Amino acid sequence: MYFAALLARTEDGWEASDTELDDVETLSDLADLAREASPEDDTVLVLIEQEDAWFGVVRIDGEDDPRIYVSDAAAAARSSYGEILLTDELLGREPGDDGPDLDALDLDGTEEPDGDSDDEDGGGAEAVPHSPVGDSEILDDLGVSEKELKALDADDALGAIAEALGASEVLETVR
Numbered sequence: 001m002y003f004a005a006l007l008a009r010t011e012d013g014w015e016a017s018d019t020e021l022d023d024v025e026t027l028s029d030l031a032d033l034a035r036e037a038s039p040e041d042d043t044v045l046v047l048i049e050q051e052d053a054w055f056g057v058v059r060i061d062g063e064d065d066p067r068i069y070v071s072d073a074a075a076a077a078r079s080s081y082g083e084i085l086l087t088d089e090l091l092g093r094e095p096g097d098d099g100p101d102l103d104a105l106d107l108d109g110t111e112e113p114d115g116d117s118d119d120e121d122g123g124g125a126e127a128v129p130h131s132p133v134g135d136s137e138i139l140d141d142l143g144v145s146e147k148e149l150k151a152l153d154a155d156d157a158l159g160a161i162a163e164a165l166g167a168s169e170v171l172e173t174v175r
Contacts, residue, residue, distance in 0.1 A: 002049065002081060004020075027087055055158060056085045072130060073086060
């Protein structure tokens with residue numbers, strides 16, 4: 001089961017809204033959606049989790065490029081929503097590199113991780129690490145250190161992040 005929410009920082013604090021990612025196909029689409037949530041170019045966080053498997057944070061500050069953190073790249077690679085976040089740059093690949101063909105997996109966003117990290121036919125997620133990827137300092141200035149972010153479990157990460165930001169009540173209203 002997935003959950004996705006936008007947290008927009010305003011002068012009055014954090015505002016939360018749940019979001020549907022069904023129409024989001026690229027990181028650029030996701031960034032545009034986040035920017036729409038904050039007309040003042042304030043910080044917007046997109047929080048995504050797949051229950052007990054992985055979580056991701058995308059940070060958009062105005063027109064800057066999105067910053068991304070994914071807790072378990074291999075688990076996210078088996079998810080259509082994770083596929084949005086796992087850019088070539090994030091995975092350290094050159095654009096067009098023949099990494100795992102995520103489109104061939106026919107994902108619909110409802111997959112559950114099977115726990116099998118070895119893909120014996122050589123065409124799966126073996127090129128994607130079973131570890132965090134991205135900007136682990138993404139929330140440092142907001143009160144969540146790199147060490148704290150990496151220590152979070154996928155099953156309670158978004159709640160812990162929201163609590164550290166002082167936004168747990170607003171996040172719970174959209175859960």
